[in-house]
Amino acid sequence: MNERVGGAAPRTALSDLTEALLATEKELGLIERRVADAPAWQRIRFEVHRRLIVESGVMGHPEPAGASAWGWLRARLRVLGAAGSRSAFGAVPPCELLFAGGGRRVRDARWGWYSPYCGIVAHGVAREALVVEFRNGPRTPAAPGVATRYLDRLHAASLLRRVGGRPAHVPSAFMKVMWEAASRLERDTGVAVDLGAMVRDDLTRREVELPRYRRLLRRCGARVVVVECSYDKHSVLEAARSLDLPVVELQHGVVSRHHLGYHFPSAPRDAVLFPDWFFAWGEHWRAAADFPLDPRRVPLVGFPRFDRERAMSGGADTGDDVLVLSQAMLGERLSRFTAALAERGLRERIVYRLHPREEPSWRRRHPWLAASGVRVTGAAVPLYPQLRSASVHVGSFSTALFEGMALGADTYLVPAPGVEYMDDVLRAGWATTADTPDALAASIAGARPRSDPPPLDALFRPDSLPRACALLEAIASGRPGGDLEEAHA
Secondary structure: OOOOOOOOOOOHHHHHHHHHHHHHHHOOOOOOOOEOEOHHHHHHHHHHHHHHHHOOOOOOOOOOOOOOHHHHHHHHHHHHHOOEEEEEEOOOOOEEEEEEEOOOOOEEEEOEEEEEOHHHHHHOOOOEEEEEEOOOOOOOOOOEEEEEEEEEEHHHHHHHHHHHOOOOOHHHHHHHHHHHHEEEEEHHHHHOOOHHHHHHHHHHHHHHHHHHHHHOOOOOOOOEEEEOHHHHHOOOOOOOHHHHOOEEEOOOOOOOOOOOOOOOOOOOOHOOOOEEEEEEOOHHHOOOOOOOOOOHHOOOOOOOHHHHHHHOOOOOOOEEEEEEOOHHHHHHHHHHHHHHHHHHHHOEEEEEEEHHHHHHHHHHHHHHHHOOEEEOOOOOOHHHHHHOOOOOEEOOOOOHHHHHHHOOOOEOOOEEEEHHHHHHHHHHHEOOOOOOOHHHHHHHHHOOOOOOOHHHHHHHOOHHHHHHHHHHHHHHHOOOHHHHHHHOO
């Protein structure tokens, strides 16, 4: 293999899979097709792409390898056991802003475990806010002082209906289109996906979710719905649209033309079920995908968590660690690369940060990493001090890599599938690729030029929390025009 540092992202099979799916979608007009009033294809679109990636072998499965049926059942039983605890479908406090969060928690010395996206903004707004999300273990609520309710009862009802109830009806004409789409995808990718079964399962779940979300929104009196990860919340979007409620999405991660939650290159905007506004972190992100929105509906807001953590760090000097930021779907590739890098005289400097999904089983799944002698950490260690303690960051694609770039670290990308997410970054010279451990070790030693840091505003516009709160206030008041124009500039 050519030992290369620098250049553009190499093309991998991920590019081919994405292009095959988009071509099929365009040729068959899948975005525009409906089952009754449901955007049936769009509801499964992101998951279809993920299955193509995993089942083709381009990336690994995000869940632990060898996960048993018993493990699956235990997880579902935990959902059933928690179904009645602080349910969003019991008594809920009134609110003007309803936040549909993702349930993710990060650790902070001051707040403990907290929600890094919806939680911070919900805590900062002046209007009454309610966060609804799936329970994520015995951790603290989304943010101090923010009312939080859980959706586990809804998950349980949906699971019972899909396992033992009557499935949703899907017209034969639509099933025929799904059969044609599946045939084209198998021809072009080599992966067989039962799109008809996916549509039927998702529409069955929709029949459970949609009326409950409508009742929730009516009961709490929300005037604006704020979501993260909208491509996993189509029922929330549909419920809000049916009640003429505006929906705002807070950016929660990397946006790219390979992320089909956000990239709609050929679909008519009015055919796509999508939030009314997308609050982007910076100019880089607004240009990173073809959003189904007028650019004025993608204001440059910034990232409140980044602002907060950067301020708390006090601008400490960067340390000398080499921090490897893993991904659940690329853990084997990145961990093997890291074990080899440790043998190039860098063992004492390397810190390998696991993705949360890898933590329970990483020793079994990656024994070479366990034997490498490098320090291995996880979510219990706060991220930002680790970013600050490393002068070099290594990965393939992740939000943390962008945060590290903005903090001034030298960033190196292992050319594994997914590095296409970073095409624009590589072209701008904000990061470089390293084909082999030898090439990376030489670059770290100073034998090759390093990357240039990006302009901070391009990735994370400063003073984000006041701006996010002001824009939400304007939208709730029905007067977003001038405020959004300023954020667009």
